Amino acid sequence: MPVTLDHWAEQVRAGDVRAISRAITAIENHDPAAEKILRSLFPSTGQAYLVGVTGAPGTGKSSLVDRLAAYHRKRKETVGIIAVDPTSPFTGGAILGDRIRMQSHATDAGIYIRSMATRGFLGGLARATGDVALLLDAAGKQVVLIETVGVGQDEIDIVRLADCTLVVLMPGMGDDVQNMKAGLMEIGDIFVLNKSDREGADRLEQQLGAMLALVPERNGWRPPVVRTVAIENKGTEELAQAISAFRKHFQASRENKAKKAALWKQRLVELLEVRLLDRVLGDPQGERSLEALAAEVAERKKDPYAAVSELLVRAGLAQDRKR
Amino acid sequence: MPVTLDHWAEQVRAGDVRAISRAITAIENHDPAAEKILRSLFPSTGQAYLVGVTGAPGTGKSSLVDRLAAYHRKRKETVGIIAVDPTSPFTGGAILGDRIRMQSHATDAGIYIRSMATRGFLGGLARATGDVALLLDAAGKQVVLIETVGVGQDEIDIVRLADCTLVVLMPGMGDDVQNMKAGLMEIGDIFVLNKSDREGADRLEQQLGAMLALVPERNGWRPPVVRTVAIENKGTEELAQAISAFRKHFQASRENKAKKAALWKQRLVELLEVRLLDRVLGDPQGERSLEALAAEVAERKKDPYAAVSELLVRAGLAQDRKR
Numbered sequence: 001m002p003v004t005l006d007h008w009a010e011q012v013r014a015g016d017v018r019a020i021s022r023a024i025t026a027i028e029n030h031d032p033a034a035e036k037i038l039r040s041l042f043p044s045t046g047q048a049y050l051v052g053v054t055g056a057p058g059t060g061k062s063s064l065v066d067r068l069a070a071y072h073r074k075r076k077e078t079v080g081i082i083a084v085d086p087t088s089p090f091t092g093g094a095i096l097g098d099r100i101r102m103q104s105h106a107t108d109a110g111i112y113i114r115s116m117a118t119r120g121f122l123g124g125l126a127r128a129t130g131d132v133a134l135l136l137d138a139a140g141k142q143v144v145l146i147e148t149v150g151v152g153q154d155e156i157d158i159v160r161l162a163d164c165t166l167v168v169l170m171p172g173m174g175d176d177v178q179n180m181k182a183g184l185m186e187i188g189d190i191f192v193l194n195k196s197d198r199e200g201a202d203r204l205e206q207q208l209g210a211m212l213a214l215v216p217e218r219n220g221w222r223p224p225v226v227r228t229v230a231i232e233n234k235g236t237e238e239l240a241q242a243i244s245a246f247r248k249h250f251q252a253s254r255e256n257k258a259k260k261a262a263l264w265k266q267r268l269v270e271l272l273e274v275r276l277l278d279r280v281l282g283d284p285q286g287e288r289s290l291e292a293l294a295a296e297v298a299e300r301k302k303d304p305y306a307a308v309s310e311l312l313v314r315a316g317l318a319q320d321r322k323r
Numbered sequence: 324m325p326v327t328l329d330h331w332a333e334q335v336r337a338g339d340v341r342a343i344s345r346a347i348t349a350i351e352n353h354d355p356a357a358e359k360i361l362r363s364l365f366p367s368t369g370q371a372y373l374v375g376v377t378g379a380p381g382t383g384k385s386s387l388v389d390r391l392a393a394y395h396r397k398r399k400e401t402v403g404i405i406a407v408d409p410t411s412p413f414t415g416g417a418i419l420g421d422r423i424r425m426q427s428h429a430t431d432a433g434i435y436i437r438s439m440a441t442r443g444f445l446g447g448l449a450r451a452t453g454d455v456a457l458l459l460d461a462a463g464k465q466v467v468l469i470e471t472v473g474v475g476q477d478e479i480d481i482v483r484l485a486d487c488t489l490v491v492l493m494p495g496m497g498d499d500v501q502n503m504k505a506g507l508m509e510i511g512d513i514f515v516l517n518k519s520d521r522e523g524a525d526r527l528e529q530q531l532g533a534m535l536a537l538v539p540e541r542n543g544w545r546p547p548v549v550r551t552v553a554i555e556n557k558g559t560e561e562l563a564q565a566i567s568a569f570r571k572h573f574q575a576s577r578e579n580k581a582k583k584a585a586l587w588k589q590r591l592v593e594l595l596e597v598r599l600l601d602r603v604l605g606d607p608q609g610e611r612s613l614e615a616l617a618a619e620v621a622e623r624k625k626d627p628y629a630a631v632s633e634l635l636v637r638a639g640l641a642q643d644r645k646r
Contacts, residue, residue: 035628042626257621264627265617269600271631276599276640277592294588298580303365304587305358308594317599317640 005033009040015078015139017112024114027131030274038131041138048080048137051243052162053147054155054184059168060194063230064239065147071240072143073110080136080144081113084129084158112136126157127270133161156187161263163256164246166239168192169208171200185215188223190242196227196235219255221246280315289314328356332363338401338462340435347437350454353597361454364461371403371460374566375485376470377478377507382491383517386553387562388470394563395466396433403459403467404436407452407481435459449480450593456484479510484586486579487569489562491515492531494523508538511546513565519550519558542578544569603638612637 011019026034051068053061062083069079116129129146136144146162148155159165167188191212193205208225215223226242228235250256280286293307312318334342349357374391376384385406392402439452452469459467469485471478482488490511514535516528531548538546549565551558573579603609616630635641 039626039628043623046623260621261614261618264620265613268613268617268620268627268630268634269604271627272603272634273596273600275631275635276603277596279640280595280599281592290588290591291584294591295584297587297591298583300366300369303362304591304594305362307591308598311591311595312598317602 005036005040009037012037012041012135012139013044015109015112015141017109020112020135020139021114023135024132027128027135028116034131038134041135045134045137048133048141048144049164049247050133050137050144050146050162052159052165053145053168054159054165054187055168055192055194057149059170060230061147061168064166064168064192064194064228064236065145067228067230067233067236068143068145068240068243069111071236073108076110077142078110078140079112080133080139080141081111082129082132082136082144082146083113083115083149084125084146084155085115085117085149112139112141126161127267127274129158130161130267156184159187160266163250164189164243166190166192166243168194169204170195171198171204185211189221189246190239191223191225192239193225193227194230197229197232201227219250219253221249280311280317286311286315328359328363332360332461335360335364335458335462336367338432338435338464340432343435343458343462344437346458347455350451350458351439357454361457364458368457368460371456371464371467372487372570373456373460373467373469373485375482375488376468376491377482377488377510378491378515378517380472382493383553384470384491387489387491387515387517387551387559388468390551390553390556390559391466391468391563391566392434394559396431399433400465401433401463402435403456403462403464404434405452405455405459405467405469406436406438406472407448407469407478408438408440408472435462435464449484450590450597452481453484453590479507482510483589486573487512487566489513489515489566491517492527493518494521494527508534512544512569513562514546514548515562516548516550517553520552520555524550542573542576544572603634603640609634609638 008019008023012023023034023037025031026037053065055061065081065083069081072079114132116125116132133144133146146158148158165187167184167190169191170193191208193201193208195201196205205225205227212223212225224242226235226239228239230236281290289311293302293310296302297304297307309318331342331346335346346357346360348354349360376388378384388404388406392404395402437455439448439455456467456469469481471481488510490507490513492514493516514531516524516531518524519528528548528550535546535548547565549558549562551562553559604613612634616625616633619625620627620630632641
């Protein structure tokens with residue numbers, strides 16, 4: 001087994017597509033092998049630059065990501081793409097757009113594309129996405145683009161993984177910048193005004209600029225607005241340059257270090273959650289106890305706090321250290 | 324203290340607005356008093372009918388909720404409204420629309436309105452919303468309307484709390500029914516076609532009907548489509564009747580019982596998570612260890628799995644029961 005694991009890890013590091021796909025499947029299925037391979041690969045990570053791309057559905061995020069990927073490939077940089085859909089119960093291959101994209105890059109070994117969707121309650125999607133990003137990092141992808149379908153809290157959690165976050169908007173989506181979700185305004189390192197050949201682009205850019213002027217600079221960085229027309233490949237170079245400028249601005253900065261530590265803090269908490277829950281519910285008997293107790297609570301025969309205490313007693317975790 | 328708690332619980336049961344607000348604040352702040360009051364009130368819950376209202380921003384959910392609330396008030400039924408915004412870092416009073424709504428109902432003691440937003444990572448928003456719904460239930464509100472801002476995974480988790488879920492759509496939102504999120508189609512017990520006086524309403528209703536015809540019936544229930552124009556109070560009665568029909572259809576059914584048990588299963592898991600995390604990270608030393616380890620992981624001096632094991636050892640939770 002250790003020989004096989006070493007071999008597998010070696011294949012991932014060499015960028016072998018089948019070895020990478022196998023590892024991602026292990027991550028998605030909460031297979032214990034996932035932890036082993038990630039642990040083995042961890043020292044090889046920390047090299048990739050992670051770019052998160054979020055924005056409302058229909059703003060053209062996929063096209064933008066494709067253009068950015070092509071831009072980097074032209075410069076011989078290897079690229080990973082993770083397309084995340086928290087609202088879909090399906091994974092990977094099931095997403096049509098993803099298949100089409102895979103085909104267009106099928107002959108290019110320097111690019112790896114994977115879709116991810118929601119799976120169970122043990123371990124969130126953000127955690128799995130983070131693990132896949134680590135894996136692509138270990139596999140030598142220099143740029144990893146993480147794209148979400150919409151703009152919910154889950155998606156915000158996901159783009160928080162990134163070193164640089166793009167928020168994509170387009171003119172005439174019915175709601176103007178005033179209605180933009182507060183969270184989105186805060187996470188954007190760069191704002192992309194896509195479909196900028198459409199009516200209303202100037203007004204949107206103006207509104208956005210006015211709003212961004214009110215946001216305090218973060219360590220001397222004021223998020224720029226970059227205009228693109230992704231389907232015509234217009235503005236891709238300007239966008240790539242803005243990302244590069246952001247990267248240089250924060251490289252080796254104290255803020256960057258603090259941001260990464262904060263990210264790992266969050267990820268350790270998630271990992272801890274999975275470990276602890278597994279201790280209480282990880283066997284069939286635990287699951288059965290949970291179901292029986294849930295039924296009693298639903299019928300008001302027991303209160304939920306008493307039910308949780310019973311589960312903890314059963315798992316030998318009853319006594320509190322304090323209080 | 325027990326006297327005070329009993330008194331407080333008594334006030335909540337009597338529907339005292341200040342006592343309710345104080346309890347909600349305790350829930351939002353993860354104050355230990357929240358657990359005490361909820362535990363004390365739990366036997367008085369299970370009476371309210373919870374209606375979840377979700378749909379894309381701009382579809383007019385708030386107006387619909389207001390109309391439904393007024394409908395029930397006219398029938399002397401007490402109403403609670405919980406407006407949830409997972410993307411906003413602000414709570415309650417900060418939301419402008421909420422203030423305006425509070426004013427219009429300010430003189431009516433039979434209605435209680437509260438906004439909720441994201442808070443920290445300990446205990447999710449769905450859990451807090453569920454606790455507030457329990458509280459309003461104990462406070463004697465006969466109908467509790469839970470309204471979300473958008474349609475992300477968080478919001479889907481929130482409306483899952485409800486006994487009946489309304490999915491709100493409107494004509495001409497750019498995307499047609501084909502693009503509707505898979506999750507939305509599945510959770511809708513009733514589909515509301517709001518702003519149905521606008522162009523495209525007939526086409527949308529037709530599309531929706533065709534799509535719903537493909538979804539298998541759940542225990543003899545096929546989700547109806549109700550047309551409304553909330554700002555003109557058109558269709559409110561039809562909508563209330565559809566909700567009432569749904570309620571009757573599933574009352575005392577086996578499916579309803581199973582659904583409630585499944586909901587409590589999920590809530591017990593969340594409660595368990597909070598308890599267990601608190602055991603490891605609930606003191607200042609735990610928090611400091613976590614931060615130090617996160618910094619080491621960020622610098623690749625330690626892998627995340629080793630870091631989590633260290634945290635478990637520190638909390639006296641090291642040994643696994645199995646494996």
